[in-house]
Amino acid sequence: VLSRLFRRRFLEELQRLHQASRLQFFGEHAGLADAAQFKAWLAPLRKAEWVVYAKPPFAGPKAVLAYLSRYTHRVAISNSRLVAMDDQGVCFRWKDYRADKGDHAGRTRYKTMTLAPQEFMRRFLLHVLPGGFHRIRHYGLLANGSRRADLARVREALQVEVKPPSVDAEATPSAMQQAPVFVCHHCGRALLVVQTILRGEVIRGPPAS
Template sequence: MPRPKLEVADIFRRYGPAWRRANAGHVSLIQLKVMSAIETCRTQALGGHVAACAKCGHQHIAYNSCKNRHCPKCQGPAARDWMAARTGDLLPVEYFHVVFTLPAEIARIAYWNKKAVYGLLFKATAETVLTIAADPKRLGARVGMTCVLHTWGSALTHHPHIHMIVPGGGLSPDGSRWIACKPGFFLHVRVLSRLFQRLFIEGLLALHHAGELTFFGDLASLADAAAFAAWLAPLRKSEWVVYAKPPFGGPEAVLAYLTRYTHRVAISNSRLIRADAQTVAFRWKDYRIRTGDRQKVMHLATGEFIRRFLIHVLPDGFHRIRHYGLLASASRRANIARIRTLLGAQPPKPATETGIDPFALREPCPCCGGPMRIIEIFRCGQIPRSRAPPREQAA
C-alpha cells in the first residue's frame, strides 16, 4: 500500500515539539508516550529488517512499527491478526449492530474520569442487552456480544459510544436449545434505551458516592452529592440514544465489518488533506445532514488538532474491546461449540501453521510480485550489512 502524502506522524514530528512546550504541565505521560510512538513508527529509531525477493533479487529496508493502539499506521496488520483469531467464533446466524451513545452532559464528566466512566459504559451496555434478552417476554435467551469503545466523532470531538455486535439469538436458560430472534429484528431500542439510562445513572451515582469522580471548572460544584443528584435529574427524563442497524448480509461480512471498528483510531491518515504550522485540514462526515453529501472539509488550528487527537488516548491497561455473555473469554469456546451442535453446523477448519516460514512477508515484491523474505534484522543505530537502499516500507 502506498504511503499517504500526509500522516499524523508528520504533524507530530513537525509541530509537536512546539505544542509540547506551549502545553508543558498539561499533557499526561501516556499522551506524551503516544506522541513519541507515532513519531518514531516505521523510522530508523525502531530498527527494522531487510527483505529480498526470491525471484528478482530486489531488496528494500522496512522499519519496525511502534504497535501502539493509537497509531494510524499500525492498525491494519493488527486488524488482520485479530480477524484471523476470531474467524472460528462465527456462527451461521444473523448478526446485529447496536450502538449506545452517552449524552453530551455525561460525556463532559467522562472527559475527566475516563477509566471510571468508560468502564461503567461497558458494564451498563452489556448488562442492558443481557437483561432484556433474558426476559421471557422478549427473547428469553442467554446471549453474547462483542463491544468496542469509540470516544470520537468524525470531527475529533469527544463523543463516547459503544459499538456492539450481537448474534441474533441465544441459548435457552437450560442450554438445551438455540432460540433465534425474529428475522431482521433483535430487541426494541426504546426498551434498551430506558434500561441503559437507568443502569448508567445508578452506576454513576455509585461512582460519585465512592469518591471515584473528579470535577473541574464549571462542574466543580458537582462534587457535592446533592448538587450532583439535582444535575442528573433532567437526564432521567431525556431520551438516551440507542441505535440498532439492520442485520449484516452474512456471518462472513460481520468479521470484516467489525475489524474496521475494533482497530479504528480517532482519525486515519487517509482523511488528512494538508497541514502547516497554523492549520490542519481534514475530511469529516456531518451526520446532522439527513440527505445529500455529508462529506466536508474541516480546518483546525494545528495545536487544536493535536489536542483533539490526544483526548482520545485511553488510560494505560484499559481494554477497548470486550466480550460478554456467551462470548466472554472464559467460556466462549465451550459455548460456541454447544451452539454449533444445536444448529447442526460444522466447526470451522482449524488453521494450520505447518510449513509457514516465519521470515516470509505477506506483501509481494513491488517489482515482480514474487515472494519476499527477511534476510537480515537490525536494531536502532545499526547499519544493515546488506546495504539495501533506505526506503521506508510497511513492516
C-alpha cells in the first residue's frame, strides 16, 4: 500500500512540474518536453510495482527507535562543528570516512573545510525538505488523522481493557517530580548530576588535614 501511494504522489508531482514548465530535457530525452510524449512516457510507470524493501533490524526495535529519534531532531550541521565564520567564508569540521581505508590509511579522519557563505548555504539548503514533505510519517493505524479512533477500534476488536494510569497514594509531589535529564552533545547519553553548586557557594573546600 505504501509503495503504491508513494508511486502515485511521485508521478503526480512530476506531472505538475511538467505542466508548470519546470522540467528540462536534453539529448535523446528532448522530445519529452512535449506534453503528449511525456504523458505516454509516464503511462508504464503507473503500472509498474514500486518495491519497498524492509527487513527486521539487526539490533532490535529499540535500536531503530534510538536511530530515528536522533535523525528526526538533527539538522544538516550542528553548532559544535562550526569553527569560525565571517563575510569571507564559513569554516567547519567534517569527517573523512576514507581516511582509514586503502591508500588513505593513516590520514587524519577529522578535517576542516572553508566554504564561501553562498556555497555553505547552498549545501545546507540541500538538506531542507520541500514543502509538504516530512522526514518520517506514520501511515495506517498510526496515521495522525485517525490514530486515536483506529487504536480504539483495535483495542475493542482485541477486547483489551484500557486501564487508567495508577498513581501511588503514598507518593508525594516531590517524589513524583523527576530530575531534569541533560544529554551530552557528543555521545548522546544522559549526564549524571553529581553535585549542584548554588550561587555564592564555595566550590572547593579547605584541604583535608
